Each structure stands twice: as structure tokens, then as C-alpha cells.
Amino acid sequence: MCELLGMECNVPTDIAFSFTGLKTRGGRTAHHQDGWGLALYQGRAARVFLEPTAAANSPLARFIAENPDKTLLAIGHIRKRTRGAISLANTHPFVRELWGRHWVFAHNGTVRAASKLKLGRFKPIGTTDSEHAYCHLLEGLRSSFKDYPKQPSELWQAVADVARGIGARGTFNFLLGDGRHLYARCATKLCFLIRRAPFGEARLSDEDVAIDFSKVTGPRDRVVVVSTVPLTRNEAWTHGDPGKMWVFDQGALRATLSA
Secondary structure: OOEEEEEEEEEEEOOHHHHHHHHHHEOOOOEOOOOEEEEEEEOOEEEEEEEOOOHHHOHHHHHHHHOOOOEEEEEEEEOOOOOOOOOHHHOOOEEEEEOOEEEEEEEEOOEOOHHHOOOOOOOOOOOOHHHHHHHHHHHHHHHHOOOOOOOHHHHHHHHHHHHHHHHOOEOOEEEEEOOOOEEEEEOOOOEEEEEEOOOOEEEEOOOOOEEEHHHOOOOOOEEEEEEOOOOEOOOOOEEOOOOEEEEEEOOEEEEEEEO
């Protein structure tokens, strides 16, 4: 199986600390060595780094961790292949344009008979069940709204409704970003924490690395981190319930929906 990493904030923040923990699991402390990716939003557009190799051994992954770029929304993934060859086309996260913004998606699990899910404007480039399910999800949203909904709650519910149908076919843990919100659906394992004042020290579970966030944050900062399993060993993570989807905006949990 794969592992997911998401970050959503109310002020531009770098993901270097969490990404360091994730990339270590990509072939060093865990066997997710079949590819990695990281998407960093700048407004409605996302800068995406992808490699069909082990993140733990990647000079590019190390460069990103050592030269952080601040963002309000990020999605990362390390892959353990189940469906589809090890290739760039099959490396998460996947990106498509809808309503003049990038939508970024990463999946953990297996969707059975995903190829039977109806497609429309969006077509897979690779051969994974994940990308096919993602294209189906986006088509469900496109067919429901003419443009990005003015009422965010309508969009949240639409994502949850389509995700529920896909999730009935298998294991559908995912992260989805639209440049504003971070959607996180739990099928089996997913957790999150919100870092806010008073900030303290956090220590990674997979590396001997710690950071005192009180020295690099402001009193009003809020940072959401979502992970398949906790990345740190001294913070309180909230674990998700199967069939539930969180929606984060401005570093806060805005909704928990059945999905």
C-alpha cells in the first residue's frame, strides 16, 4: 500500500519537516519505494514533482526537503505498487484542470473494477485504478456544476457523494486539493493534527529530527497535517473513521462528511 501526506494552512508554510519523514518511509524505514510525488500550490496552480523511484534515495527529494518552498496547500505520496507498472505516468499525485484551477489527487488502496467507472472529459494517462477513479470523480464534479460553486458546502457534499460510490468498490483513502480546500477521505487509515499556538517541539518517528515550531511560527498560525500514519511521536494525532471525509480550509477543520 501507499502513504499519503497533506498540508493546509492559513499562512504560507513549508512542508520540509513532514516531507522529510515521508520520504524516509519511501524505501528506507518502509517499503514504499515504487515512486514518490509532491504538489505545492501557488494560488490555483500547483507545482508538481514526480519520480518513479524510491524517495529515500532520490537527490531531488532530498533537495526539496533541504530547500523548502512555502505554500498554503500541499499533497505528497509515496507508492507501493499494486496496480500498474512502475512508471512516471503511474506516479501520484495526479493533476487535472477543472474550472480554471488545478485539482491534485493522491490515493492509497485498491479500487476493484475501476475501469468500469464512467469517464467523460477526463482520461487516464497511466494504467492505475487510482487515476481512473480520480478521472471519474472529477467528471462527477464537472457534470454537477457549471463552475466552481459559490457555496463551498455544495462542493464538499458533491465530492463526498462521488467518493462514496467509488469507495464501495474497495479501499479508497485519498487526498484531494482544489487550490483552496484539502479533502481527506478515510477508508482504512488516515489521521491529522492541527498545529497552533501554543507551539512546541515536534519529533519525527522515522528520523532523528526535531523542530521547535514556537521559533518559526506566529501566534495566529494554523497548520493542518494529514498522514496515513502519524509522522511524529510526541504529538496528538486524530485518527479517522472509515467512510468519513474531512474538509480543511485556512488551517481548520471545516466539515466531516459521510463519504
